[in-house]
Amino acid sequence: GAGVSQSPSNKVTEKGKDVELRCDPISGHTALYWYRQSLGQGLEFLIYFQGNSAPDKSGLPSDRFSAERTGGSVSTLTIQRTQQEDSAVYLCASSSLGQLNTEAFFGQGTRLTVV
Amino acid sequence: DQQVKQNSPSLSVQEGRISILNCDYTNSMFDYFLWYKKYPAEGPTFLISISSIKDKNEDGRFTVFLNKSAKHLSLHIVPSQPGDSAVYFCAGSGAGSYQLTFGKGTKLSVIP
Numbered sequence: 269g270a271g272v273s274q275s276p277s278n279k280v281t282e283k284g285k286d287v288e289l290r291c292d293p294i295s296g297h298t299a300l301y302w303y304r305q306s307l308g309q310g311l312e313f314l315i316y317f318q319g320n321s322a323p324d325k326s327g328l329p330s331d332r333f334s335a336e337r338t339g340g341s342v343s344t345l346t347i348q349r350t351q352q353e354d355s356a357v358y359l360c361a362s363s364s365l366g367q368l369n370t371e372a373f374f375g376q377g378t379r380l381t382v383v
Numbered sequence: 384d385q386q387v388k389q390n391s392p393s394l395s396v397q398e399g400r401i402s403i404l405n406c407d408y409t410n411s412m413f414d415y416f417l418w419y420k421k422y423p424a425e426g427p428t429f430l431i432s433i434s435s436i437k438d439k440n441e442d443g444r445f446t447v448f449l450n451k452s453a454k455h456l457s458l459h460i461v462p463s464q465p466g467d468s469a470v471y472f473c474a475g476s477g478a479g480s481y482q483l484t485f486g487k488g489t490k491l492s493v494i495p
Contacts, residue, residue: 272426299481310387311427311472311485318481327482359426363481371417372483374426 270294272375274360280381281350289345289378293362300343301363301372302335306356314358317343350382386410387475389486397494402460404489406473409454413475417483418447418458421470430471431458463493 273292281287293300302314313327317337328334332350337343347354357379361372388407396402406416414435419427433440433447433456440447446459460467470490474483 301481301483303485308487310389310487311474311483313482313484316481324482361426371429371432374419374428376424376426 272360272362272373274358274375274378276378277376278379278381280383283352283382284349286346286348287350287380289347289358289360289380291343291345291360291362291375293341293343293360294373297362297364297373298340299363299372300337301361302343302345303359303361303374304356305359305377306353311359314345347380350380352382355380355382385486386413386484387473387486389471389473389489391489392487393490393492395492395494396463398465399462402458402463402467402491402493404458404460404471404473404491406456406458406486407454408456408473408475410475410477410484411454412477413484414478415476416447416449416456417474417476418445419472419474419485420467421472421488427472460491463491465493465495467491468493 275290298319300317303311315335316324332348335345357377359377361374363372417432418430420430421427431445433449449456470488472488473486
């Protein structure tokens with residue numbers, strides 16, 4: 269597709285269950301980011317992938333959060349044993365290799381609600 | 384510790400007038416700043432950016448001003464249009480950094 273695609277667009281889950289959020293970046297973009305936006309907050313950095321390099325996981329809030337990127341393309345963000353404070357919009361973005369400090373293109377986000 | 388602050392959560396402006404959105408930052412390592420616009424149920428979209436070697440960057444109706452000594456930047460939209468109504472996020476990044484640090488956003492409402 270032409271843009272960053274995320275699925276599902278909405279997810280309601282029960283506290284304690286695991287969830288998987290998917291991101292399809294723009295074709296050819298080697299950099300992929302996950303951010304989340306909690307209610308009334310800004311965009312919080314979670315994790316960054318660049319090519320085959322080890323990801324920067326410094327933004328992950330707890331060890332219940334993990335992410336992987338297979339084949340340098342699709343990424344999955346997994347949240348285990350979800351808590352109510354995990355409720356947020358999870359945004360994925362991608363950008364081109366070698367264009368540091370350039371704009372990142374965002375998907376429409378996955379709205380996660382933990383009940 | 385909020386490294387990027389947008390102190391006005393909302394702003395209302397009459398159509399045709401100037402909208403000024405402000406952003407302050409504390410991280411002196413930031414050397415590149417971006418503004419994103421976000422409509423409801425959509426991801427943020429890039430609007431305009433500025434490097435720390437400049438103090439102004441203009442793109443059509445949008446101009447970003449950077450005051451490094453004050454660690455302050457602002458986005459000017461003139462003339463404002465109803466379609467500009469959205470949440471605007473300011474973001475900063477360090478030299479060669481991929482990580483964007485965002486503010487909490489300012490919701491702009493342009494009144495016809």
